[in-house]
Amino acid sequence: MTTTLDLSAANRPAPPRPSLAGLDRTRLRDALIGSGLVEERKAKMRADQIWRWAHHFGVTDLDAMTNVSKDLREQMKDHFTLDRPEIVERLVSVDGTRKYLIRLAPGVECETVFIPDVGKSGALCVSSQVGCTLNCTFCHTGTQALVRNLTAQEIAAQVIVARDDLAEWPTSNENRKITNIVFMGMGEPLYNLDAVSDAIDTISDGDGISIGRRRITVSTSGVVPKIRELGERTASMLAISLHATNDDLRNELVPLNKKYPLAELMDAIRAYPGLGNARRVTFEYVMLKGVNDSLAEARALVSLLKGVPAKINLIPFNPWPNSPYECSDWETIEAFAEVVNRAGYASPIRTPRGRDIFAACGQLRSESKKMRASERKKLQDAT
Known part of the structure; x- marks a missing residue:
């Protein structure tokens, strides 16, 4: 008996339709032209309409776009969706912090954290990579190898997913829960600056999500050649993951x-x-017991930052499984802060948020793994 496999295109599953949610205006316009549904001369107008429905109103159904013709909406259903990435896990802390494990593609997951009531604001901590290459010794994410950079759409989609969960559509300037975006999640943003810059364009656009650039902070461990470029391209606020005042110790920690x-x-x-x-720089300084928390190092920090408009966030170390460090005693942290405050620098002690769900600073880590070449080929063949 002979069995014949029918490998014709007609018997292959249809490739997934791409989502338009999170795309920047230019890529959305190009997608419409590429689909053949919209003439190039009308593409900008149509893209602007669809972009506003996706990013101001947050609609998930193409039929909701009432100023787009019914015929075009029906045709679009064969090519596109407004789907979001899958939330694999959603955890809520006793303090109201929410952590989302988001699946962006097979084997590719990132973590995103919403922190409510930061002063009068709510901050969303987004990831720019899955995993990290920097291996900072106090950071749980550093124990996960880099899987890949996120696209601009995937970064913006994290904001969309969180706004869905918080019922924040349509965009309003009143009673907003997410008022600030911080690139302090998984990865080093300046190693993915093109995507980060494009995502900030989408997030800050006044016709969409509309979070101003002064409310967007990008944190870097110190990718020196890209720092000026970050400012020129994004006009975002800058944060530095510092943690030490001398090269010997910082070489070890960062x-x-x-x-x-x-x-x-x-x-x-x-x-x-x-x-x-x-437009002050924020310096992040994690407090590690017996490592970087002496009064001498507090004075050295003041000296290092002399002449720089700055504030210092003192971050009690957040433990994670098998971490090699302990958090400084509270009295030690307060004494350190007093030295910095007396020198004229604001140095708030960051209240740990979301520790019980491993959502606090330095605790993020997904279980994504690099896909082997054979696995990638199987996935490509299937689609």
Whole structure:
């Protein structure tokens, strides 16, 4: 008996239809032209209509776009969706923090965290990569190998997913829950600057999600050559993952320092476009017991930042399984803060949020793994 496999295209499953949610205006326009549904001369107008439905109103159904013709909506259903990435896990902390594990593609997951009531604001902590290459020794994400960079659409989609969950559509300037975006999730944003910049364009656009650039903060461990470019391209607020005041200790805590030592980093910070009292740099300093928390290091921090418009976020270390560090005692953290405060720098002690669901600073880590080449080929063949 002979069995014949029918490998014709007619018997293959249809490829998934791409989502338009999270696309920037240019890519959405190009997608419409590429589909053959919209003439090039009308593409910008149609793209602007659809983009506003997706990013101002947050609709998930193409039929909801009432100023787009019914015929075009029906045709679009064969080519596109407004689907979001899958939420694999949603955890809510006792303090109201929400953590989302989001599946972006097979084997590709990232974590996104909503932190309510940060002052009068609510901050959404987004990821720019799955995994990380920096291997900072105090950070749980650093124990996960880099899977890949996220696309601009995937970064913006994290905001869309969170706004869905918080019922924040349509966009309003009143009683917003997500008022700030911080690129402090998984990955080093400046190693994915093109996508981060494009995502910020989408997130900040006044006709869509409309979170202003001064409410968007990008944190870097110190990719010196990209710092000025970040400011020029995004006009975002800058945060530096610092954690030490001398090269020897920072080489240990933040190995990237071996490539870009403190002197070079500080020069790049001083050259950041728009730096001033209204646009201060935030320095993040995780408090590690017996490692970087002495009064001598507090004084060294003040000396290091001399002349830089800055505030210092003192972050109690958030433990994770098998971590090699302990959090500084509260009295030690307060004494450290007092030295910095007396020197004229705001140095709030960040209240740990979401520790019980491993959503706090330094605790994010998905279970994504790099896909082997054979697995990628099987997936490609299936589609």
